[in-house]
Amino acid sequence: MQKTRVQKLITFSPQLYTLVENKAQRLGVSFPEYIRSLAVEDIKEEKAPFLVASSELSDAVDLADKEFKQGDYKELDPDNEDDMKELFGDK
Numbered sequence: 756m757q758k759t760r761v762q763k764l765i766t767f768s769p770q771l772y773t774l775v776e777n778k779a780q781r782l783g784v785s786f787p788e789y790i791r792s793l794a795v796e797d798i799k800e801e802k803a804p805f806l807v808a809s810s811e812l813s814d815a816v817d818l819a820d821k822e823f824k825q826g827d828y829k830e831l832d833p834d835n836e837d838d839m840k841e842l843f844g845d846k
Contacts, residue, residue: 765790781828782819792816 767775779789795813822828831838 781830782816782823783828784816784819788812788816 775789776786779786782789784792792813795816831842833839
């Protein structure tokens with residue numbers, strides 16, 4: 756069976772987008788990964804009979820969330836070149 760994906764366009768207010776993007780960055784995941792993790796957590800509560808994320812992704816998101824809640828993170832300034840090199844490496 757061939758795996759398929761569905762892509763949707765979601766509209767956010769600029770303020771909400773900024774807040775969500777900042778949260779994703781603090782957790783160390785991409786914006787889409789963070790949104791998917793929210794959907795997965797919501798569906799888990801309903802005990803859906805299907806998997807919507809790999810266990811590796813789910814574990815990574817859970818770990819990032821735990822570390823964030825424990826204060827184990829570093830805030831990076833996107834306007835600071837040294838911070839961006841730390842995040843993305845020297846490119």
